[in-house]
Amino acid sequence: MDIKTLHDADVISISTAKSAFDTLATAFGQHIESWQHDVVDRLSHSEWTGTAAGHANTRISTLGTELQSAKQELGLVSRALQDAYDGFAAAQAHLISALDDAKNQKLTVADDGGITWDKDPNSPNFAGKDAETQAQQIQARITAALNEADHADQTINSRLGHLATNAGNGTGLDSATAKADTDAANALEQVPAAGTDPNSVKAWWNGLTDEQQRRMILNHPDQIGNMDGIPAVDRNQANQINLQRAHQDIQHQLDGLGPEPNQFLNVADSNGFPVENPDYTTWKQKHDDLTDKMNGIKAIEARLNTKVDATHPPTFLLGFDTNGHGHAIVAVNNPDTANNVSTYVPGTGARLGSIGSDINRSDVMVASANNANKQAGDKSTTSSITWVGYDAPQNIIPEAADDTYAKNAEDKLVSFENGLHATHDGKIGNNTILAHSYGTTTVGYAMRDHGLPVDNAVLIASPGAGVDNAKDLRIDPNHVYAAQSPADAIGWAAATDPSGLGDNLWDNLKTDFGFGDGDHHLMYGRQTTAPQFGANVLPVDPNAGHSDYWNADSPTLVSMGQIMAGKY
Known part of the structure; x- marks a missing residue:
């Protein structure tokens, strides 16, 4: 034409x-x-x-x-x-x-x-x-x-x-x-039913004219924006509509809450302590939930509206809703056109309200990957996607001690990863799944039970990936990487299964006599940095806390970028 x-x-x-x-x-x-x-x-x-x-x-x-x-x-x-x-x-x-x-x-x-x-x-x-x-x-x-x-x-x-x-x-x-x-x-x-294979969704989308696609985005943004198999640019357009509507709706609900009620009633309980006002309790729960979601919405808006330059790549909103604690999927750089694509799955506490800090992690990982490429004289581009597309546990006890959250996320994560391949312009050069904390359990379960179409798996501060050996993740174990600082409290996530407890006791006993081999089990399987797990162990700052692996001076961050860029 x-x-x-x-x-x-x-x-x-x-x-x-x-x-x-x-x-x-x-x-x-x-x-x-x-x-x-x-x-x-x-x-x-x-x-x-x-x-x-x-x-x-x-x-x-x-x-x-x-x-x-x-x-x-x-x-x-x-x-x-x-x-x-x-x-x-x-x-x-x-x-x-x-x-x-x-x-x-x-x-x-x-x-x-x-x-x-x-x-x-x-x-x-x-x-x-x-x-x-x-x-x-x-x-x-x-x-x-x-x-x-x-x-x-x-x-x-x-x-x-x-x-x-x-x-x-x-x-x-x-x-x-x-x-x-x-x-x-x-x-x-008609929009395909939820759960339709991403390749079928992509074929359906390609069969529409651009004008028909525009009408679908305008008339069904909630479905189009969250459907795997729809290209990133189109999902972003639909989700920006969803984001704007949610902003208006959440603000309307906040305005409708009215003034804060008195926290206590003018009575005391049998011990002489003031009795909390039930109206205040209800108001506070709603207010905190809505405020938290609004913080997430504003963080996404701020990143989407940041002027694109060398240090601030374009962002794409690939998923969004306010159901439960809220969900969001945000890509730094277009995953459909980037040479290398990485999906980052955060763990306990991940939700719409906390998305800002997770997007920042994707930003610094892309910068790290870009630096790895630059040092190698490679002009390849990298996209990092923050995937808060599941209901993550919101506290350590009791929620993070329950693997139901990981099990419920498996199908969603598999579909999303398959969707990345369905919409990519050609074959993805280097595809990485990278997770932190409970997110590694979520990723591990999905890889163990279904397999993920990825080249690399990076497990940061893992309480266990649901397997005792890297080979059980269904990819080449030479492309499984793990990091855990000695100062990271995740090492205290004790094993709960009898076999894990027994192995730990035996290894501790051997260590007492000077011939322990470092084998150790955590809550959801063998420690991923133990030699017996079989992963490549990444360098860490020995003083790093549980969330410090993305600090500017972190050697782990350098390694993450190299893996994402295919340069490790």
Whole structure:
């Protein structure tokens, strides 16, 4: 598709053709009604019997089915023509808008898309000091419009070509074929059910024109924004709608809470202590929950609105809702186009309200990966995704001592990782899953029970990954990495299973006599940095606390970046 073709396209002719085809389809339907009344009904009321009558009735019945199938197929042609008009009209409008803006800004657009301008400040046609920036933006809009038209052309051509083939070889007269074609056309107008395989979702999305995709985003942002298999750019658009609506809703609820009630009643209990006001308790719980979610919303907004520069890559909101403690999935750099992609799964305490600090971790990990690439003379790009797409435990006891949270997250994480491959432009060069604390248990369970399509697994400060050996994570154990500082309290997450307790006692006994081998079990399996686990142990600051692995001077952070970049 080129500028002149799209600009001069007579899209009204498509609408006219659609109207003409509707007239044809209506006339065809009237002929079917006449056939039913003048032939079928009269024949059924006749007293014609015998072998010939039986053959005739059978053929007439078959012919009636074929006519109804043909009517369905004609209707599908009309729907395709309408979608063609909508798609091409939108693309043409976007092109004309870009060309008009170019003209207003004194930029000259050539037929091949090249843009020139007068650079003489004394000329009446001087385009201004920011002409180059404006030209780049116009160029991007023109390219997007042409791509939009190409996409519409391909999708509509495929649909019309299929229907034309059916008409040419007679398969369109088959009721099963007509039903399948109708179901396929209806599916284009319906969001796939939750849990649909990401590859099927991507195929559905690709079958829509850009205009149909826009309508889906506007009409169903909550579904599109959180569906694996939808490209990152489109999920981001949908989730920014969800984010704005949630901001308004949460603020409305906060405003509706009214003033804070008195904390205590004017009475004392049997021990003489003041009795807490039930109204205050209810108010406080709602207020704290809403405030926490608002903090998360504002943190996401702040990062999305940060000006993109060398130290602040673009961000994409790949998932968002306020259900429960709230969920958010935020990518630093576009995972669909980055050479290397890493998913970071935080642990206990992860929720919408805490997303700001987790996004910061993705930022510093991308910077670390960029530095690793720079040192290697590699221009590859890296995306780090903060995945708070599950209900994480919110406290150490009792929630983090319960593996139900990890089990409930397995299918969600598997679907998300499969979705990254479905939407990526080509094959992901180096794919990493990186987790912290209870997040390593969540990742470990998913890898153990289902397998994840990743190249590397990085387990930071793990209370156990649900397995006793790295090989049980279903990837090459040479690409499993672990880090745990001696000062990290996670080492106190004692084993609760009998075998783990027994192994720990035996190893402690051997250590007392000078021949212990460092084997140790934690709450959810063997310590990931124990030699027997079989992971590559990363360097750590020996004084690092549980959340210090992302500090600026952390050797672990350097290693994380190298692994993500494929340079470790």
